[in-house]
Amino acid sequence: MADAGYVLPDEELAQLQKLSSDFEPETTGPLVGERQSSAAITTEYANADPVYRVKTAALPSKYAYFRTCRGDGHCGWRAIAFTYLEALVREANVGKFEEEEARLMSINNLFNNVGINYELIIDFAEEMFDLLHKLAHSVSSNDGNADAILLQAFNDMGTSLSIITYIKFLASAWVQAHPADFEAFITTGDVKTYCSLSIEPSQCELDYVAVGALSAALIKPAGFAFEIMYLDRSAGEEVNATVFSQPTDQNGMLLPNPPTIRLLYRPGHYDILYKAEDFPPPVQQQPIQVALANPYNDSFIPSESSVDIMAMIPGMYSTSFGHRWPSVPYEFDASPTPQAQVTPVQPYTPTPASAAPVNTSRQDYMPVHASHQPNHSNTGRHGLHLEGPPVTLPIHSLPPPPVSIERGHLTLERGGPFRPSMYELEQINVPSFQTSIFKNSQYNTAHYMNPDFQPEAWSPDTEYGAGHKGKHKPPAQ
Amino acid sequence: MALSEGPRASNSAANVASRLQKELMDIMTHPTPGITAFPSSENLTTWTATIDGPEATPYEALVFKLTFEFPANYPYAPPHVVFKTPIYHPNVDFSGRICLDILKDKWSAVYNTGTVLLSLQSLLGEPNNSSPLNGQAAELWDSDMDEFKRLVLARHKTPEELDAA
Numbered sequence: 001m002a003d004a005g006y007v008l009p010d011e012e013l014a015q016l017q018k019l020s021s022d023f024e025p026e027t028t029g030p031l032v033g034e035r036q037s038s039a040a041i042t043t044e045y046a047n048a049d050p051v052y053r054v055k056t057a058a059l060p061s062k063y064a065y066f067r068t069c070r071g072d073g074h075c076g077w078r079a080i081a082f083t084y085l086e087a088l089v090r091e092a093n094v095g096k097f098e099e100e101e102a103r104l105m106s107i108n109n110l111f112n113n114v115g116i117n118y119e120l121i122i123d124f125a126e127e128m129f130d131l132l133h134k135l136a137h138s139v140s141s142n143d144g145n146a147d148a149i150l151l152q153a154f155n156d157m158g159t160s161l162s163i164i165t166y167i168k169f170l171a172s173a174w175v176q177a178h179p180a181d182f183e184a185f186i187t188t189g190d191v192k193t194y195c196s197l198s199i200e201p202s203q204c205e206l207d208y209v210a211v212g213a214l215s216a217a218l219i220k221p222a223g224f225a226f227e228i229m230y231l232d233r234s235a236g237e238e239v240n241a242t243v244f245s246q247p248t249d250q251n252g253m254l255l256p257n258p259p260t261i262r263l264l265y266r267p268g269h270y271d272i273l274y275k276a277e278d279f280p281p282p283v284q285q286q287p288i289q290v291a292l293a294n295p296y297n298d299s300f301i302p303s304e305s306s307v308d309i310m311a312m313i314p315g316m317y318s319t320s321f322g323h324r325w326p327s328v329p330y331e332f333d334a335s336p337t338p339q340a341q342v343t344p345v346q347p348y349t350p351t352p353a354s355a356a357p358v359n360t361s362r363q364d365y366m367p368v369h370a371s372h373q374p375n376h377s378n379t380g381r382h383g384l385h386l387e388g389p390p391v392t393l394p395i396h397s398l399p400p401p402p403v404s405i406e407r408g409h410l411t412l413e414r415g416g417p418f419r420p421s422m423y424e425l426e427q428i429n430v431p432s433f434q435t436s437i438f439k440n441s442q443y444n445t446a447h448y449m450n451p452d453f454q455p456e457a458w459s460p461d462t463e464y465g466a467g468h469k470g471k472h473k474p475p476a477q
Numbered sequence: 478m479a480l481s482e483g484p485r486a487s488n489s490a491a492n493v494a495s496r497l498q499k500e501l502m503d504i505m506t507h508p509t510p511g512i513t514a515f516p517s518s519e520n521l522t523t524w525t526a527t528i529d530g531p532e533a534t535p536y537e538a539l540v541f542k543l544t545f546e547f548p549a550n551y552p553y554a555p556p557h558v559v560f561k562t563p564i565y566h567p568n569v570d571f572s573g574r575i576c577l578d579i580l581k582d583k584w585s586a587v588y589n590t591g592t593v594l595l596s597l598q599s600l601l602g603e604p605n606n607s608s609p610l611n612g613q614a615a616e617l618w619d620s621d622m623d624e625f626k627r628l629v630l631a632r633h634k635t636p637e638e639l640d641a642a
Contacts, residue, residue, distance in 0.1 A: 121586040123496075158492040161553045165586040197578075200585040202553045 033068035064276035076206025097136035116177035127162035555584035567615035
């Protein structure tokens, strides 16, 4: 019975066997793949062992993207070299490229110091420096090609193997120059023999010693953090992250939020992992933004997307519209015309709101429904956001039908589809008669001031062709 | 797009050629005593080389001819090296195939024709008897050096004899 502890149940063995025989490292794909959603990993393991299923299911929420590396025995080296350069590209700082080049050049002394003839690796090193130059040039000219250059270089077998060879010898030299840091991990032979048998050979895979060496030689001095996520059958519900590099400043303090290199390790194979915030998200905005956002497409910033949605709506922010909205061609331009019809509602000119301490958005909102005239007489306050036609759009787009104006005159000395502001109501002391059916109402979720604001796709045909045409046309004629 | 096979294949062929040209230049400008190597094909991917048997070994004063075939992914894979001269040695079989780790899984891209030849030269004087291809030779190396020498000389052919055959 003593043996029972050593023998796994048959079905478990069969399961393991299946996993092991099913696992096919990518041997035909690109050397380095395109970045893709890490949900693909979850799918890949959907039918696997429960431990893998749980761990891979938790993966995409933390690490949104991954990138495959071809499993040809070079994957670990390739993944580190690629991510190091990619992290430099993401920094988008030419100075950083120059610093790194100078630093790597200075490391070249290390080779000769440990008895590796630098002449032997100069060809491989040159490929690395060539690529650094190309990337730096692309970053400095801001042509947006750096990512493509990097991916292409790593998918050229010759270039990527040169760079891999370079970092192998960098690792080897580092280990030999810092034997005390690594001796504990080297069980057989001396450090030099270990390097020549386990780091330098073309076909040797990245091992723990080399990971430590490259972390110390390449990644940490560049100010990058470095983690490897281990996806294996160990206990736990998530991949196990091991931190190899935590960059520090001159005072030894940890850098806050350093650029981080993340690899995914499955026994025998490395891929690259990313968090969502490593990249600006793909532009996936509301339709209304797509129509309006052209003037500053490149200013989409992921973390501010919720704010941006508001900022993109004309009238939300009264400042800076002058340059942010340079004459967007817009069909609504015609709508101020009906507004002119509202001019008779003059009595309301000095709206109480101007004196009351109201917030900006309400200022934007109120004068318009009061009347058109006060807008012009009150340019000090309203001129800003009336500069460009588009700004006036949401405000003017649904002008009050004449009928309601008349009614407004009779009862409230005002009209329009807007609910009167609270300040007005205080003064006039007349209960609100709310025209809630209008989109202009802030009680409508389509209104930008609604707390549950849900922008709607604007469609001229449905909105103006059918729904409101009747109301607009008469005042225009 | 850029990930297609075509340009990569031609690139690597060009890389191999330029690398081998460089090696040839090195060998010609810095010849190493006891070693020669020269391309035997136009495209440089096969070479013929010789090594002199090291002094104070059973191979002293003998010259051995070898061929190198360089794969398309050279230098990231080792050249295929074979003794053309019949040789009696613990780590070489009767077809001339060699058992040497740096010509297999311990190959490194920084090795080259010259370093391989030097390694083979030292292998002649220091066979690795723990993993022999020729078990009898491995035994005799340790037990009966005179018999070993006799068998080495019996098997050896000079380059002239080789060419005549």
